[in-house]
Amino acid sequence: QASVRIAPSILSADFARLGEEVRAIDDAGADWIHVDVMDGHFVPNITIGPMVVKALRPHTTKPFDVHLMISPIDAYLDAFAEAGADTITVHPEAGPHLHRTIQRIKSLGKRAGVSLNPATPAKMLDYVLEEIDLVLVMSVNPGFGGQSFIESQLRKIEAIRKQIDKLGKPIDLEVDGGIDRTTAPRAIAAGADVLVAGTATFKGGPSAYAENIRALRGS
Ligand code: DX5
Ligand code: ZN
Numbered sequence: 001q002a003s004v005r006i007a008p009s010i011l012s013a014d015f016a017r018l019g020e021e022v023r024a025i026d027d028a029g030a031d032w033i034h035v036d037v038m039d040g041h042f043v044p045n046i047t048i049g050p051m052v053v054k055a056l057r058p059h060t061t062k063p064f065d066v067h068l069m070i071s072p073i074d075a076y077l078d079a080f081a082e083a084g085a086d087t088i089t090v091h092p093e094a095g096p097h098l099h100r101t102i103q104r105i106k107s108l109g110k111r112a113g114v115s116l117n118p119a120t121p122a123k124m125l126d127y128v129l130e131e132i133d134l135v136l137v138m139s140v141n142p143g144f145g146g147q148s149f150i151e152s153q154l155r156k157i158e159a160i161r162k163q164i165d166k167l168g169k170p171i172d173l174e175v176d177g178g179i180d181r182t183t184a185p186r187a188i189a190a191g192a193d194v195l196v197a198g199t200a201t202f203k204g205g206p207s208a209y210a211e212n213i214r215a216l217r218g219s
Contacts, residue, residue, distance in 0.1 A: 005031035005194045006213050007065050007174065010056075011047065011145045012198035018052070022059045025201060028209035029217075032065040032087075034176070034196045036142075037080070039070040042094055043143035050079040057084035065196075067115060067176070069142050070094065073101055081108040089113030089136050092124050102131050113174070117142065118150050122159045130167060135160055137192070140177030145198040149178030154190045161191025184216045 008030045013021035022033055035053055040046040053064065063086035070076060073094040080088055088105045092098045092114065105112040113134035116124060118141055125135060137157050140147035157175060164171045174194035175187045184195055201212050 003193070004188055004217055005172075006201075006216050007032040007034040007194055007196045008201035008209075008213070009034040009036055009145065009176070009196050009198035011036040012202040018056060019059045021202075021206075022056050024206045025209055025213070026060040026062050028206075029213045030062060030201075032063045032194070033060060034065045034067060034198075035085075036198075037066060037068045037070055038143065042071040042091070043069040045143045050076070050083040053080060053083035053085060063087065065089070065113075065174075065194075067113075067136065067196075068094070074104060077101070077104050077108060081105075081110050085110055087111040087113050087134055089115050089134060091115050091117065091142075092120065093117070099128055099131070102128060106131075113172075115142075115176070116156065118153060122156050122163070125160065125163065129163060129171065130169065132171060134172040134174055134194075135164070136174045136176055136196075138177055139175050139179070139183075139187070142177075147178055149180075149183040154186060157187060157190040157192050164191075179216065181215050185218055188218070 008025045038045045038047040065087045066085035067089045071094040088110050102112045111133035115136035117138050139149050139153040172194050175192040176196035179195050179197040180200040
């Protein structure tokens with residue numbers, strides 16, 4: 001792909017200085033800000049909620065790519081939309097009615113994404129792909145940063161790339177988990193066009209962010 005976008009995950013940022021960290025990755029060339037929302041129920045970790053998303057909103061004009069790892073899901077969509085999310089991505093397992101959840105996100109005027117866990121088949125997208133703006137392939141089990149890339153997800157990315165191209169709609173194909181200088185080019189070759197990276201963006205501290213992001217972009 002000509003234009004790969006980099007979405008640093010603030011999960012690996014310094015949570016005590018989150019506003020500054022968001023400004024730093026913005027300055028360093030981040031395309032989107034990836035916000036991992038975890039509830040200690042859908043995934044075994046707890047992070048941040050809509051209040052923090054709202055507090056961060058004035059710190060950048062870059063799109064907020066909000067990845068919801070929470071269940072139930074529908075009750076929180078309005079709050080994240082109001083807090084300033086641009087894309088809201090949900091997991092099919094997080095609620096009983098994925099199609100309805102997608103419609104709700106779109107009716108709030110936001111871009112809708114669907115995220116697939118490593119064990120969740122691409123087939124899950126068959127009846128919703130045409131409705132959504134983004135597919136997020138999890139290349140680790142969600143919950144924590146710093147895990148190793150799961151190889152089998154490259155096949156899933158390839159399969160979804162084919163489906164998207166066949167459909168001919170501008171749907172983003174994003175990959176999340178274990179993305180570094182080695183796995184990034186492989187995910188891109190498989191068809192991903194948005195890379196989420198936590199550890200690989202934030203390692204080395206603020207002075208390294210620009211070079212870290214450049215390296216992921218492969219330029
Ligand atoms: C995992 C999150 C990821 C995570 C990626 O549940 O969805 O966004 O922050 O972290 P790294 O890039 O360190 O694997
Ligand atoms: Zn994520």
